[in-house]
Amino acid sequence: MTSELDKILSIEESALNRTKEIDRILACSPHDYFSILQINPLASSSTPTNLPNLIKKLYRKKSLLIHPDKTDNPNAPDAFNRLKKSEHILNSDEEMDVNEVSHLMSIYVAYKPDTVPEEYDDVINKKIRDKVNDVLIDELNQMNLEKLYKQTEDIRKDEIKKKKQEETAMKRKLDQRWNDERDVRVENWRKYNYKVEKKQSKKGKKNPMNNQNSITIVSVGVLSFLTGYYLHQFLSPTSRSKKFKLKPTNLPTSSSEITDDTSDEEYESDSDDGIDVNSMSLNEIPGEVRMSLIVRQDLKMGKGKAAAQCSHATLALYKKITNPGSEAYNPEMVRRWEYGNGQAKITLQVPNQEEMDMLYAKAISLGINAYIVHDAGRTQIAAGSATVLGLGPAPKRILDEVTGELKLY
Known part of the structure; x- marks a missing residue:
């Protein structure tokens, strides 16, 4: 009886831990890969030599905990994808990934205190992560604004291009009409010339003092x-x-x-x-x-x-x-x-x-x-x-x- 109760409690505790870990990962900035894996990059234990093994160890532990096959939590896939991406980028040799990790590390270093506690959940370390998170959010917002601006600019350029094409087509049409209607224009101009001369002639007879024929x-x-x-x-x-x-x-x-x-x-x-x-x-x-x-x-x-x-x-x-x-x-x-x-x-x-x-x-x-x-x-x-x-x-x-x-x- 006692063993069955312990087993039930253990299952419930495991489910609770999975939910907490999923919520914690999703609460992190998607670009703070150290925070997602619960690594303090400023700690003395996070040396370039130890860091790759630490990343693999934490990734394996957390992936077993929150894997979508292990839980029915609807947010588990998103959390697992963030975890997997963090492990990949932190261990990647690709230039783009290396530059992104270096940039993230530079933000952490900018807020590094004189003394860095080794404990991940220490208050000082939490404040550092909060500041890093704010910087990453600002950068993400700036990236979105630049993306939106580029999209708007592309739409504006497309509209200008379309307008120029329409104007070019209209000029071609007007130019063609110009050529097609030459005889009509000449005839209209002759009529106009005749009417003006006729009107001025009548005005000269009626009002010689106001004659402007010349x-x-x-x-x-x-x-x-x-x-x-x-x-x-x-x-x-x-x-x-x-x-x-x-x-x-x-x-x-x-x-x-x-x-x-x-x-x-x-x-x-x-x-x-x-x-x-x-x-x-x-x-x-x-x-x-x-x-x-x-x-x-x-x-x-x-x-x-x-x-x-x-x-x-x-x-x-x-x-x-x-x-x-x-x-x-x-x-x-x-x-x-x-x-x-x-x-x-x-x-x-x-x-x-x-x-x-x-x-x-x-x-x-x-x-x-x-x-x-x-x-x-x-x-x-x-x-x-x-x-x-x-x-x-x-x-x-x-x-x-x-x-x-x-x-x-």
């Missing part, structure tokens, strides 16, 4: 050259060194209107003064969609006057692009502008009409829906004066090619 005609000649050169560089940057050729794109253009912010009376003007072309190709350009309203500064309009002229331009642009009977009709661009970007608008300034004409020509060459507002001359400025240039709705990316250098109004 300036506008010279501007048109210069613009014919600058527009093709500018667009060729934007859409095909790799061909900047090649011989310049004026090439067309099938993109939306503009019209012009005579307005008066204080009266409904009409000022003589052609109703078909603008050129409407297909604007669907702009839908392929991603990003924010907005309108740009460009106000002439040399007219010195009051804020209310300028606001009224901008309203005329906004309405005219919207009517053009939402009119199913117009070639500029583009419901997809309107949808992006209205619902995707909250009908975004930006008001900019241009110094004079010559600069405004340049911007207008660039805009129609890039296929941007454009509209020049002319005032009826009943309040602050002369009749027929070009007051505001409206552009869009169009992708911000392509609008910036026209207005990127302008200041806010």
Whole structure:
């Protein structure tokens, strides 16, 4: 009876010891291999000569105690793997393992007191192990942060690479369209030239004192050259060194209107003064969609006057692009502008009409829906004066090619 009781007590004690040892190993830092094997590397008995045999002896003893086949403790496999790894690294001759053990030993030496107790569980030795454990935890956290940073950096580089690939593909597509639509562009430019000359001729007859025919005609000649050169560089940057050729794109253009912010009376003007072309190709350009309203500064309009002229331009642009009977009709661009970007608008300034004409020509060459507002001359400025240039709705990316250098109004 007594022998059976002793046997039961012995089994229970053995199970309790296994559980305690498993918990102790798992409580150690996974990189403190000395602590896992319950070795004090600073003790006088832990000499380079004795240490290999001590490691093997303790490993054999503890592996028999906590081996998963000896206990049903669910944490036994993890504890046994830590024990096995510690024995391997401490006895390894591989350079990486030797460097890791040397680093661990240097941490212990950094906290070595003048007198090192031989007893493993001595209070002084426990304090040393706690400090070593804190250092190892900090190093592990730092390693995890560096790993996370590297992963984040790799993701960022992949995104940049993908974006560059998309931009390259888009430039190739735009360059191909440039070549395919050359004849259309030439025809559009001829129409624009004819309309400008016709409008200026009528203005000269109506208001000889305000005639600006000479300036506008010279501007048109210069613009014919600058527009093709500018667009060729934007859409095909790799061909900047090649011989310049004026090439067309099938993109939306503009019209012009005579307005008066204080009266409904009409000022003589052609109703078909603008050129409407297909604007669907702009839908392929991603990003924010907005309108740009460009106000002439040399007219010195009051804020209310300028606001009224901008309203005329906004309405005219919207009517053009939402009119199913117009070639500029583009419901997809309107949808992006209205619902995707909250009908975004930006008001900019241009110094004079010559600069405004340049911007207008660039805009129609890039296929941007454009509209020049002319005032009826009943309040602050002369009749027929070009007051505001409206552009869009169009992708911000392509609008910036026209207005990127302008200041806010």
